[in-house]
Amino acid sequence: MTSCPYPPTHLPAEGPITQTQQFTDYLERHNVTGLLDGMMAGLMMALPDDHVQYMQHSVSLAREMGLENVDLLTFVRPLHPQRDPLRRKLFNPPVQVQQFRAVFSTLWL
Numbered sequence: 001m002t003s004c005p006y007p008p009t010h011l012p013a014e015g016p017i018t019q020t021q022q023f024t025d026y027l028e029r030h031n032v033t034g035l036l037d038g039m040m041a042g043l044m045m046a047l048p049d050d051h052v053q054y055m056q057h058s059v060s061l062a063r064e065m066g067l068e069n070v071d072l073l074t075f076v077r078p079l080h081p082q083r084d085p086l087r088r089k090l091f092n093p094p095v096q097v098q099q100f101r102a103v104f105s106t107l108w109l
Helices: 016-029 032-046 051-065 085-091 097-108
Strands: none
Touching: 016 032, 032 051
């Protein structure tokens, strides 16, 4: 068995590994991933006619609330089915008590 010439903790002073770490640190420090994740999630739920305008509006909102406060749910929360009566009706149809009892009783017999 040959040993590795560099211990596992060795990181070169320059090169792809340190550049990747620098990029990762930058993205985390400026919360770029939170902003992009939130915008993409909101974009996929809202499906606006003008996606560029939607993204510009999202960036404006993020600046107003502070980029450190933006996360995946920032642009999704307003679109949640419970906030819209039509969506609430479509996603949560009323369950008839008799139907519930019938299904429930078959599970436990």
